[in-house]
Amino acid sequence: MAKEKLNLKYPLVVEGKYDKIRLSGIVESPIITLGGFSTFNSKEKLTELTAFGKSGGLIILTDSDKAGNFIRGKLKGLLSGIDLINVFTPKVYGRDSRRNHNSREGILGIESLDSDMLYNLLKPLEGEISKNNYLTKQKAYTDGICGNSNSSLLRKRLCSHLSLPEGISASTLIEYINNFVTEQEYTILLGKIKENST
Secondary structure, eight states: OOOOOBOBSSOEEESSHHHHHHHTTTBOSOEEEOOSGGGGGOHHHHHHHHHHHTTSEEEEEOOSSHHHHHHHHHHHHHTTTSEEEEEOOOOOBSOOTTOSSOOTTOBOOGGGSOHHHHHHHHGGGBSSOOOOOOSOHHHHHHHTSSSSTTHHHHHHHHHHHTTOOTTOOHHHHHHHHHHHSOHHHHHHHHHHHHHHTO
16 A cells, blocks of 8 residues: 655655655655756756745755755855754665765765655654754753764764765754753763773
8 A cells, every 4th residue: 555645744845756746646745956066056946945944943854865965055054044853864875766876975975765765754844843952052061972083983873773875064963962862862862872982
């Protein structure tokens, strides 16, 4: 039995048309394509993103490679004032079906990922998003996620446990934790990581 399409709280932003085709069978919500790095110099595209974001925010789903992380960072700078919800896919290595060769990092793009995986990643964002703000910048500093000599290593281990790209910024990691990890889960995970590193 086919799953009912997800009606996400916010519009979904993806990299290209093949990603949109892939996800159009999974979500009912608007899907916006970026169409490459030229987007960042396109007044029309930025206006479109801003208009869609006025509903409350945008859900960002890019590939889990360096280019995907770059895109997330650029959007955050260009769309200040709009709540950007980052969704990260696990790194799955292989060759995209429409390519004759592997990508530069050998990681599958959104268009080639399993439908159930994508569905389950986006399912928590259906309807009202219950966003937490327990992990403030001050708490992150106290917990050692940023501002300390070992912060980079701690973030790397957190990203590994949460199946996130290692190169994301501290602020993006904090945002992700507030959106997808309960305070109790975070406390337990952080404790385990620190215990195993001593």
